[in-house]
Amino acid sequence: MTGIEPRPVPRALVGSVIDASTALLAEQSHDVVRFAMGAPGEDLIPVADLDAAFARAGTGRYDYGETEGDTKLRREILRLTEEQGRRTSDERILVTTGGMQGLDLAFKLSVDAGDLVIVEAPTYTNGNATALSYGAEVIAAPVDADGMIVEMLPELVERAGRPPAAIYTIPNFQNPSGVTLSRARRELLLELAERWGAVIIDDDPYGQLRFSGEDVPGLGDIAPDHPLVFQVRTFSKTVAPGLRTGWIDVEPRLRALAVNAKQAMDTCTSVPVQRAVADYLESGAQRAHLERLRPIYRERKEAMQAALARHLGDRVEFTDPDGGFFLWATLRGEYAGIDTEQMFAEAVRRGVAYIPGPAFTVDGSMRDAFRLCFATSSPARIEEGVSRLAGTLEAQLEPAR
Numbered sequence: 001m002t003g004i005e006p007r008p009v010p011r012a013l014v015g016s017v018i019d020a021s022t023a024l025l026a027e028q029s030h031d032v033v034r035f036a037m038g039a040p041g042e043d044l045i046p047v048a049d050l051d052a053a054f055a056r057a058g059t060g061r062y063d064y065g066e067t068e069g070d071t072k073l074r075r076e077i078l079r080l081t082e083e084q085g086r087r088t089s090d091e092r093i094l095v096t097t098g099g100m101q102g103l104d105l106a107f108k109l110s111v112d113a114g115d116l117v118i119v120e121a122p123t124y125t126n127g128n129a130t131a132l133s134y135g136a137e138v139i140a141a142p143v144d145a146d147g148m149i150v151e152m153l154p155e156l157v158e159r160a161g162r163p164p165a166a167i168y169t170i171p172n173f174q175n176p177s178g179v180t181l182s183r184a185r186r187e188l189l190l191e192l193a194e195r196w197g198a199v200i201i202d203d204d205p206y207g208q209l210r211f212s213g214e215d216v217p218g219l220g221d222i223a224p225d226h227p228l229v230f231q232v233r234t235f236s237k238t239v240a241p242g243l244r245t246g247w248i249d250v251e252p253r254l255r256a257l258a259v260n261a262k263q264a265m266d267t268c269t270s271v272p273v274q275r276a277v278a279d280y281l282e283s284g285a286q287r288a289h290l291e292r293l294r295p296i297y298r299e300r301k302e303a304m305q306a307a308l309a310r311h312l313g314d315r316v317e318f319t320d321p322d323g324g325f326f327l328w329a330t331l332r333g334e335y336a337g338i339d340t341e342q343m344f345a346e347a348v349r350r351g352v353a354y355i356p357g358p359a360f361t362v363d364g365s366m367r368d369a370f371r372l373c374f375a376t377s378s379p380a381r382i383e384e385g386v387s388r389l390a391g392t393l394e395a396q397l398e399p400a401r
């Protein structure tokens with residue numbers, strides 16, 4: 001057909017620089033150290049246990065499943081939540097196709113086209129993209145070492161001239177900055193959300209991966225059964241991302257609506273995968289797995305910080321997370337003017353991948369910053385990758401010299 005255009009799409013569908021990096025890196029035939037995707041290394045995925053669980057997955061596994069989620073998996077999610085000292089109940093849980101579907105449901109249920117949504121600056125690219133896909137007007141609140149600067153929200157809201165429909169936060173070991181929202185700010189966030197009737201989308205894939213410091217109570221622990229707290233959870237970081245299995249934990253009336261919405265999306269999450277995840281969790285292997293992961297991630301974070309300090313000195317500043325997968329680095333001194341987005345292709349050519357700062361902003365700012373995932377690579381690979389990164393940065397200055 002010629003001369004016929006596809007119909008214009010009525011909402012902003014901006015895609016994800018992070019997810020696109022998976023395909024981009026798969027095309028590379030040379031060795032690239034992967035600091036880009038937020039994924040556990042293959043060595044940190046319980047492959048043998050999962051393979052055994054898939055082999056055990058039982059009869060009926062190729063049938064349609066309940067939209068709410070496989071009964072045994074829901075039971076295991078309840079058990080895990082209780083083990084962490086948190087309260088929940090079966091009528092609050094809906095199994096989702098990864099954390100992303102949880103985010104999609106959260107924005108679908110709380111945002112109409114034109115509504116105001118507050119995100120963090122920087123924020124998780126895909127959360128922002130999901131808000132935009134429902135026609136939200138997104139504004140950003142900066143983060144500091146204690147997470148989102150919640151004290152600034154009233155001023156932002158006043159400037160916007162209307163209250164937000166939703167506030168999107170990643171409270172623990174934030175993606176991309178690695179910082180954690182303090183208890184005082186969690187309490188203030190709840191207070192403000194109540195004042196505005198705004199949904200708090202509490203996206204916490206990394207909370208179980210604390211390797212230093214003290215736990216901070218979750219929003220759902222400070223305010224149990226709160227109808228405005230929409231908790232999005234996933235097994236992607238604590239078991240394996242390819243399972244595409246997560247859940248939401250929300251007030252039962254919201255859960256009923258989320259079930260309806262999911263029925264209009266994908267009917268149910270993959271049954272064989274849910275069965276295998278349930279079997280794997282039932283075997284009890286997950287507790288030992290998490291205990292194994294925490295010191296390894298700590299070692300990897302420290303290896304990355306040491307390599308950054310050694311290779312880049314005071315030309316880079318970076319955060320110091322107590323858990324999770326990410327460091328946020330900002331260029332300083334003679335490197336401060338370097339554009340990390342423009343530098344990206346050269347970095348990949350030299351064998352190292354990261355995610356440029358602007359991918360995490362609503363306005364394309366933070367061009368002198370980037371996110372590094374320390375979770376995927378061994379300390380030796382981290383050293384190699386940071387050395388390649390230092391070489392790439394140095395080469396950016398050459399034309400100016």
Ligand SMILES: Cc1ncc(COP(=O)(O)O)c(C=O)c1O
Binds near residue numbers: 097235
């Ligand atoms: C903050 C945050 N939310 C949600 C997700 C998506 O999780 P999933 O891969 O389970 O869809 C991620 C994955 O990187 C994430 O970092």
